[in-house]
């Protein structure tokens with residue numbers, strides 16, 4: 403059997419490349435896979451120190467059969483091919499067929515709900531994880547939620563992700579693809595939809611001005627905590643510090659609701675792809691630690707209690723590559739704490755995930 407037990411699918415993309423970068427930091431051999439050999443070669447050539455990594459490039463067709471063949475005999479699949487609503491099912495199915503652990507960078511609730519419904523039992527029976535949203539917008543909030551819930555009087559969560567940066571081509575496509583679905587939060591143990599086409603002002607710890615936030619698909623916390631007996635209500639909002647971008651996003655969601663929603667689904671998809679192309683046609687430059695700083699916070703609410711955890715860090719896309727690689731490293735060596743549809747913290751523990759981030763990036767964790 404090959405010594406390469408980790409497959410990065412989507413290695414030619416902005417995020418896939420960063421997963422490869424951090425696997426190299428961990429000195430883990432990997433397969434860099436995708437639909438186009440040349441694009442993967444070009445992307446990996448940009449990874450610092452790639453000449454010291456133990457990897458091979460595999461071009462693979464995007465089909466359940468071809469992916470199952472590639473994944474067979476491996477242990478972990480890191481999937482960064484999005485929008486996941488469009489491309490994710492085949493990869494989740496192939497990883498289940500090959501009896502691998504699976505993680506991705508999705509934020510699309512509709513996709514997560516569908517994958518949970520279709521495949522969670524298979525993964526659970528195999529002792530494997532189906533871990534969506536192992537990524538910046540979700541993993542720090544997952545860590546913060548675990549910390550807040552150490553207080554047993556907390557039973558409701560309000561979470562905010564405040565990022566600085568420029569969404570990539572794939573992320574922009576994904577944001578707009580999410581307009582087609584409901585964005586849900588958990589209210590008294592029921593998933594209920596957020597109002598469409600509006601934003602909310604949020605006060606983030608350590609910020610002077612309020613931030614214009616949006617459900618951004620609804621987030622993963624309401625789903626990960628949906629069946630957690632400690633919690634009955636979970637809301638998650640996202641803001642980029644680029645306020646005009648968020649004002650435009652909300653206007654475009656209103657445009658979708660009024661003008662595009664009545665169209666047939668394929669015409670909606672085409673129109674949304676064109677809007678996304680117009681906003682982000684290419685790959686943004688590498689992030690800068692002094693510029694692309696982020697704050698993720700969770701307020702825990704009880705009858706007479708409040709507990710907040712805020713995590714301040716930087717370079718969100720690099721953090722995504724980092725947490726994917728860190729979870730893969732854990733899974734190569736340990737059984738997950740919980741199998742099936744889980745978050746990275748439910749699988750590996752929030753202490754491990756936080757410790758992994760601290761190895762590579764400046765982090766301040768405030769708990770009060």
Ligand SMILES: NC(=O)c1ccc[n+]([C@@H]2O[C@H](COP(=O)([O-])OP(=O)(O)OC[C@H]3O[C@@H](n4cnc5c(N)ncnc54)[C@H](OP(=O)(O)O)[C@@H]3O)[C@@H](O)[C@H]2O)c1
Pocket residue numbers: 411412413414415416417418436437438441464482483484485486489507508509537538539540570571572573574576577685719722
């Ligand atoms: N929530 C977070 O914090 C977070 C962070 C990072 C990324 N993400 C998500 O991760 C996804 C990828 O983002 P990205 O920034 O890496 O985007 P990207 O740079 O556009 O990369 C997309 C990748 O998907 C591949 N791909 C696209 N269509 C495909 C198809 N039909 N068949 C096979 N492969 C296909 C691309 O291959 P080619 O090069 O051959 O086109 C590329 O490797 C997005 O959904 C994004 O929202 C989320």
